Amino acid sequence: MAALLEVKGLKTQFFTQDGVVHAVNGISYKLNEGETLAIVGESGSGKSVGVMSLIRLIPQPPGKIVAGEVWFDGRDLMTLTDDEVRQVRGNRIAMIFQDPMTSLNPVLTIGQQIMEALQLHLGMDKSQARQRAIELLEMVGIPGAASRLDSYPHQYSGGMRQRVMIAMGLSCNPQLLIADEPTTALDVTIQAQIVDLVLQLRDQLGMAIIWITHDLGVVAGLAERVIVMYAGYIVEEAEVHELYEEPHHPYTLGLLRSVPRLDMGKSKRLIPIDGLPPDLIDLPPGCPFAPRCQYRTEKCTQETPPLEATSPTRRVACWNWETMVADIKEGGIYV
Amino acid sequence: MSSNNGSKKDVLLEVKGLKMYFPITKGIIIQKKIADVKAVDGISFNIKHGETLGLVGESGCGKSTTGRAILQLYRPTAGSVRFEGKELTEMKGETLRRQRREMQMIFQDPYASLNPRLTVGNIVGEPLEVHKLASGKERQERVQELLKLVGLNPYFVNRYPHEFSGGQRQRIGIARSLAVNPKFIVADEPISALDVSIQAQIVNLLEDLQANLGLTYLFIAHDLSMVRHISDRIAVMYLGKLVELTDHITLYEDPLHPYTQALLSAVPIPDPYIEEKRQRIVLEGDVPSPTNPPSGCNFRTRCPRVMDICAEKDPEWKNMGTPENEHWVACHLY
């Protein structure tokens, strides 16, 4: 399959009063057409800044994309003019966020907002736009779409607002949908509805998806490939089944172990990851995970491990991943 | 956690027919009540000495309100709350204040719940002062002891909340709630605001404290996996009412209520092979408003197994288990 997106050495920093925040520290990855990629990591690991950088939505200042190339459909988005990037954002790449309320205008009706986007990006006239808006709302499962067009965002529930965002994002048939924790603020039953909806639309429309989350459970049911981020670095990348069967990075293992699973008994004590995530203004030398890592050796605190291929489908950034994998092979993931 | 010890099985807290309505008013000078938010609408359950009762349900279903009404932070609209046999809803003034020492609350938001202008020492020591339990040097020592108990460095006493991470602030909040030696703690989503890698640290701490101090918990959460991990028994709430309550094993292996079944099936499991095979019960629509809940069974508008009777009659809260292994459910299917 052809690569739709190729990110090379992307580095984004924020120049703040307290110092330089190293939010994204040189990440590289590819995404194929129609593929679903999940980016996982805890808060502050650079997931959002990483994808916002792709489409140049970083507030500047204090932010700055200090290095990198973003090849999308044959062009490096970093070299385009602001107008050209806006075109790509409106038509080829759609984005949905955790809190749809912040992306909706509270004083305009839902219908006005969808229609405006359609008129602007697709040059429809008013009655065409209205017709299409109803179709879109129906497509994302809003009952009685025609009559709900004149409601305001606050009259919709959280789940319905997220559906509206999806409808707007998909209105111009994007090749890539970036979903930044779209279900984090929603209840599990509503999360299940939204995940189902996005997967069904993906199969219908054939777009690629980058789904950002901190929830390894959601990823398991949704992604084909997973990237794990820590402190602005990609620390591991793998095909979804491989990752859960045999994580290669100590941080991934730590994440899997620290959350209880619904299908496992409660008897076991949780195994937390000790310590705290690092301060991105003052990153430790060597491996960013070293201060919390149970596999840390002398070398880890001195040299940053590069992200290297360990198989045709996997990459990991850890000096001692083989030791860890040997441990899992012997004792299992859930000890 | 250790609740299977026979002698500890006696009831610590007894809640009966608890209702908490919030009036919606209209008008500026003359406030006229136009409706009620039925946040908690008649719920009954017990909590036994030394156990953890988990309370789960979706946002807005009334979990926090239940916790607050039990502690009399809200005065219930109706119903009874007995703590060691004493009726809390009738207590007032000094009696209630003294009673509150035995019952504390831990909050979801470790940022908002600590006074930013007080040092850690003062935050944790304040309840000692208020309840006149210790002062001066004795207070100082007790505070340091409490900080050690929750895994914080006792030298932190002179620092301010903003100098700490979310997980550390949650520990400070826990230390504060333990200052008065409570028997019972309502933990209202104590880990929801924390990072995944930190949540396990706090859950382990809560478990250790329970084992060492013999605490009883009402653990409120919407994360069913975590609730299953920490609870002995679990109550499931929907739109102000309890729909099911039983021990943590039975609830997951033999859920009776269609809402519990849907809720469990929606929880993602971190294993792609399992996820591929799983049959999900996807509920239609949204939770109705608690101001105007549906007639009869209030889940009927989303229930995949709804029957005619469900719109007519409120299902009875009944025990489908045995007197020893209770399995409470409110559904016309049973």
Ligand SMILES: Nc1ncnc2c1ncn2[C@@H]1O[C@H](COP(=O)(O)OP(=O)(O)OP(=O)(O)O)[C@@H](O)[C@H]1O
């Ligand atoms: N002081 C109040 N005045 C009016 N309505 C209230 C008040 N407190 C809560 N409510 C309403 O009561 C219902 C239950 O709220 P509650 O906070 O108990 O829910 P919850 O289950 O804790 O939800 P969450 O998971 O979001 O914390 C909601 O509809 C809420 O809007």
Ligand SMILES: Nc1ncnc2c1ncn2[C@@H]1O[C@H](COP(=O)(O)OP(=O)(O)O)[C@@H](O)[C@H]1O
């Ligand atoms: N506008 C900003 N100014 C300063 N720092 C920022 C800004 N936006 C993000 N950051 C910092 O960049 C880092 C990565 O943030 P983010 O990508 O939002 O994390 P995630 O999405 O993984 O939770 C964090 O340390 C965050 O505080």
Ligand code: SF4
């Ligand atoms: S490089 Fe060293 S410190 Fe970093 S994850 Fe691997 S073993 Fe741990």
Ligand SMILES: [Mg+2]
């Ligand atoms: Mg983010």
Ligand SMILES: [Mg+2]
């Ligand atoms: Mg609450």
